Amino acid sequence: MENKVISHKGKKAGKLDKGSVxxxxxxxxxxxxxxxxxLEAWNS
Known part of the structure; x- marks a missing residue:
């Protein structure tokens, strides 16, 4: 069970999700x- 979760996280971390982008x-x-x-406030 644990190994599956870790590998799934690794795949997700390798490629950026559309949401995070x-x-x-x-x-x-x-x-x-x-x-x-x-900058506008600074210049005025």
């Missing part, structure tokens, strides 16, 4: 937006 993109966009807002 979309989450990374989502957080990346939020970070970029926040940086732009901070």
């Amino acid at each position: 979309s989450l990374l993109i989502f957080y990346g966009l939020i970070t970029l937006f926040a940086l732009l807002v901070i």
